[in-house]
Amino acid sequence: MDILNGLATILTSPAMMGWVVLAALVGMIVGAIPGLTASAAIAMLLPITFYMDPLAALAFLYVIGKSGRYGGSIAAILFNTPGTAASAATQIDGYPLSKRGMSSKAMKVATISSVIGDFTGEIMLIAGVGIIAAIALKLGPPELFAVYFAAFVVIGSVIGKSIVKGLASAALGVLVKTVGIDPITTSERFTFGSYDLQGGIALVPLMIGIFVLGEVFTQIESKGGKVEQFGEPDSDEARARNRLSWTEYKPCVPHVIRSSFIGAFIGILPGLGSAIAAFVAYGEGKRRAKNPEKWGKGALEGVAAPEAANNAVSGPSMAPLLTLGIPGSTIGAIMVGVFLIHGIQVGPTLFLVQRELVYSLFAAGLIGIAAYGLIGYYGAALVGRFILQIPTRVLYPLIFLTAFIAAYASRSSLFDVWIMVIAGFGGWLMKKLDFNPAAFVISFVLAGGAEETFRQSLLLSDQGVLIFVTRPVALLFLVIGFAAVFMRVRSLSQQAKTASLGDA
Structure with a gap:
């Protein structure tokens, strides 16, 4: 019943439908630009949501x-350059299809x-999510801290190639968060006598710096030659070659179903990601x-499997954020900022005081999926060609300008702009x-x-x-955290042993 009320709220509001459809288009375009992620887009657009209705702001960034x-x-299939890290798996089979003149079929x-x-x-x-929230309501401060601790350890040890560097990154996020007034x-x-630092490091400029400027600097440094695109000629034969029939897609169905559940399960676990x-x-x-x-x-199945898993992560990754206040991904970490900007405290009590808003957000997600599905099925190739025509000498300065405006607009502070640049x-x-x-960033949040x-404990x-x-x-979650590190160390040692045997 809650989700039906949420669907009615979105569908009966032209403004909400407009934000959802716009978000579907914007996200698709940004995701298809190599080097720019959805996290970067959300971070840049975050200041715009200051002036929006809470539901509209959350739905816009969520979609x-x-x-x-x-x-x-789109970028992975057309350009052999994954637009996001998760798309690298799609690239393995998507680009060979594009080289054979079947990029439209691969994108479908x-x-x-x-x-x-x-x-x-x-x-x-x-x-x-309601069941998880009900359980979370029964947890006291010691149990919640143990959950936080497990999240720190899991995120630090699982994300990235090195456990030590991952944990060091998480620890640095905690250290930066302590800046300000106790x-x-x-x-x-750690204010060093600075008045500006007494209020702490603001989340918005920090995220814009990390996700937007950091990505742009990386792309500028690694910029290679011209992207090679294998497009289809506009002919009847090419259109026939790119038609997708049920007979062709049918072998993909078992892979899609299995991968959807794999992605959903991984999405619940903080830090693993798409x-x-x-x-x-x-x-x-x-x-x-x-x-x-x-x-x-x-292989078409080689495109279907990673794409199903990649996107199945999206919904479940919100579960730890909404029920425990623990973001399971970088997008979740940014969403925390949106909730806080609008005075909404995430956690188990969210379902008691803002139940209608939460289920309306879920409804916006369902409608957003349908929107990007329709736009992508009929227009993904057009989006790809549009992106290819944007010269980097125009794109990157535009992103820079937008990032500076967004950082300043959050609190009308030049100090925040400096924070963004340093970040x-x-x-x-x-x-x-x-x-x-x-x-x-997740540890900072x-x-x-x-x-x-x-301290309450x-x-x-x-x-x-x-x-x-x-x-x-509390003890159970502490054990889970240490077990995650142990399993990760064991996995890396086995990989190193296998590699050394292969070399021998």
Whole structure:
């Protein structure tokens, strides 16, 4: 009933429908631009939402995140340059299809699979998020801190190639968050006598710097030659070659269903993200394929599997954010800022005080999936050709200008612009040194809640930190965190051993 009321709220409002459709188009275009992610688009557009209705603001950015994940497949198929990290798996079979003059067919497969995966994830979110919230309401400060701790450890150890650098990135995010006035003692922390730092580091300019300027600096540094595109000639034969029949798509269906559930499960786990989901689904699909030797050479199933998993992550990744206040992805971390800007506290009580808004947001997600599906099925090739015609000498300066305006507009502060620039160079340097900007930002967002619950836990206890061991649920989450690190270390050591045997 809640979701039906949410659908009615969106469908009966022309303004809301307009924002949702616009978000579907904007996300697709940004996702298809190599080097620009949906996270970057959301970070840049965040200041615009200051002046919007809370539901419109949340729906607009939420749908951009969804369509942006899908949009990465356009660049991967057409240009052999994945628009997002998750699209690298789609590129393996998508680009060979494009070279054979079947890019439109490949994009149709990607579109249908993305829509099915996204719908699966969104339905699972709608069905399960209320149950998770009800359980979360029963957790006290010690249990919540243990959840935060597990999230820090899992995110730091799983994201990226190096456990040490991942955990260091997460720790740096926590350290930067402590800048400002201590909320309990009111003493200054790491302000170095600066009045501007007493209020702490603002989230919006920090994210714009990390995700937008950092990406632009990386792209400028690694800019190669001209992108090669294999388009189809405008002929009857080319159009016939790119028609997608049910007979051709039918073998993809088992892969899409399996990959949708793989992506949805991975989406619930903080920090893993759509890139891991896409490659896991691709590997599992190839292992189960009837003709695995065709994968990597232009198999339609090789496009369908990663795209379904990639987009199935979108909905479930919101579950830990909405129920516990823990963002499961970089997009979730940015969404926290939107909630806070509009005075909405994320966490289990959200379903008690803002239930209608939450389910209306889910409804906007469902409509957004349908919108980008229709636009993508009929217009993905046009979007690709449009992006190819934009010269980088125009694109990057425009992104720079937009980023500076967005950083200044958040609080009308030049200090925030400097924060953005410093964060931009920091994001670029972190990528260059194989540290993880995503782990840094997510930890920055989590640190405030973690500190609050940690201090509340100590006030409740006469045993000090032992309270986290004597509470069974808290102990369980601590064990999960350490187990995640152990499993990651074991996995990396096995990979290193396998590589050394291969070299021998």
